[in-house]
Amino acid sequence: MPKQELEEIRKKITSLDSDLLSLLATRQGLTNQVAETKVKNQIPVRDQAREEQLLIRLIKQGQKAGLDPHYVTQLFHVIIEDSVLNQQAMLARWANPGSEKPLNRVAFLGDKGSYSYLATQKYFSRRPGELLEIGCQSFVEIINKVESGEADFAVLPIENTSSGSINEVYDQLQHTRLSIVGELTHPIKHALLVSDGVEISKIKTLYAHPQVFAQCSHFLAELGNVEVKPCDSTSAAMIVVNELRSGEVAAIGSEAGGSLYGLKAIKSNLANQKENHSRFIVVASDSVKVPLQVPAKTTLIMSTVQKPGALVEALLVLRENQINMTKLESRPITGNPWEEMFYLDVEGNIADGPMQNAMEALRGMTRYFKVLGCYPIEEISPTKIAAVNALME
Numbered sequence: 466m467p468k469q470e471l472e473e474i475r476k477k478i479t480s481l482d483s484d485l486l487s488l489l490a491t492r493q494g495l496t497n498q499v500a501e502t503k504v505k506n507q508i509p510v511r512d513q514a515r516e517e518q519l520l521i522r523l524i525k526q527g528q529k530a531g532l533d534p535h536y537v538t539q540l541f542h543v544i545i546e547d548s549v550l551n552q553q554a555m556l557a558r559w560a561n562p563g564s565e566k567p568l569n570r571v572a573f574l575g576d577k578g579s580y581s582y583l584a585t586q587k588y589f590s591r592r593p594g595e596l597l598e599i600g601c602q603s604f605v606e607i608i609n610k611v612e613s614g615e616a617d618f619a620v621l622p623i624e625n626t627s628s629g630s631i632n633e634v635y636d637q638l639q640h641t642r643l644s645i646v647g648e649l650t651h652p653i654k655h656a657l658l659v660s661d662g663v664e665i666s667k668i669k670t671l672y673a674h675p676q677v678f679a680q681c682s683h684f685l686a687e688l689g690n691v692e693v694k695p696c697d698s699t700s701a702a703m704i705v706v707n708e709l710r711s712g713e714v715a716a717i718g719s720e721a722g723g724s725l726y727g728l729k730a731i732k733s734n735l736a737n738q739k740e741n742h743s744r745f746i747v748v749a750s751d752s753v754k755v756p757l758q759v760p761a762k763t764t765l766i767m768s769t770v771q772k773p774g775a776l777v778e779a780l781l782v783l784r785e786n787q788i789n790m791t792k793l794e795s796r797p798i799t800g801n802p803w804e805e806m807f808y809l810d811v812e813g814n815i816a817d818g819p820m821q822n823a824m825e826a827l828r829g830m831t832r833y834f835k836v837l838g839c840y841p842i843e844e845i846s847p848t849k850i851a852a853v854n855a856l857m858e
């Protein structure tokens with residue numbers, strides 16, 4: 466009987482999938498042991514030469530077994546990324562004894578379903594302790610929650626690959642005494658979310674966060690005569706659409722978020738740019754120590770003296786110390802028209818010699834200088850195997 470035959474094969478697949486999970490868990494245990502030896506012997510967490518060897522061997526072995534090299538590469542990129550992030554998180558915990566808490570109270574923008582909510586879930590899934598989510602309606606409220614001690618952490622979006630920097634967050638950082646303790650990037654996949662049975666041609670009103678409208682401007686132009694209504698967050702938009710129960714309204718947000726409110730995605734990939742990611746920062750009352758074996762990023766803010774070339778001179782300090790700058794942003798200083806505060810992201814650990822030298826020099830030549838935080842770089846760029854195509858031949 467065909468149905469019975471199908472059941473039999475599926476039973477085997479189910480059992481095999483369980484074995485795969487057990488093997489992955491065993492691999493994770495071994496990579497955690499590797500982390501311990503790296504701490505003892507002061508070895509960097511990432512070893513791309515080892516990753517390259519491993520990938521080449523697996524691609525060849527996979528080919529013999531009839532598996533596509535790209536499939537094998539993608540699969541192991543995910544496995545290695547997870548292993549490196551886990552090791553980094555372990556090392557960070559050991560470098561900051563006493564920082565582990567049974568409960569992490571985290572403030573973020575919106576409610577369940579917002580992109581900040583999804584980013585919060587992702588960041589804390591790798592950290593011990595239970596998560597208490599504190600949804601907020603504005604960036605000021607989020608920062609206040611941590612400053613007042615009602616929350617331990619805040620998760621704030623800082624930039625997006627389509628719409629650029631989030632100025633309001635940069636402006637808040639000028640005034641806070643909190644430190645940046647972490648970062649993460651999260652894919653932003655905008656979908657058109659509606660109640661059951663609603664058709665795209667019937668939509669008259671669209672709810673979303675203003676940043677989302679900016680990121681989906683091409684789609685909005687295509688859609689034509691639809692009224693757009695800004696909301697405080699993507700989850701606020703989902704809540705409105707869910708409550709209105711109308712055949713003429715839709716929200717833009719993530720499919721995963723929409724499903725929490727019973728909304729369906731009738732169109733996906735709405736952003737102008739295909740690669741749409743947001744970078745979030747995690748802030749807390751106390752700064753963290755980043756172990757030297759973990760790649761670190763430091764965020765600095767400074768205002769230069771008002772003379773020609775002052776910013777160039779400050780940047781030359783970075784070059785002299787061979788420090789790579791990954792971002793430079795400027796924002797007006799409130800109350801001082803035409804004066805700018807510069808935000809710099811640089812690769813490096815504040816405990817490192819060259820960073821110490823650079824910071825001392827910058828302190829001496831700027832009007833205002835502050836370290837906003839030093840934190841592990843969370844983005845693990847996959848080790849590329851230039852020879853994948855050659856291996857396929």
Ligand SMILES: C=C(O[C@@H]1C=C(C(=O)O)C=C[C@H]1O)C(=O)O
Binds near residue numbers: 499511512519548549
């Ligand atoms: C596990 C290790 O750490 C990292 C993770 C790897 C992996 O998951 O296979 C390989 C190399 C390192 O970048 C290791 O060094 O062996």
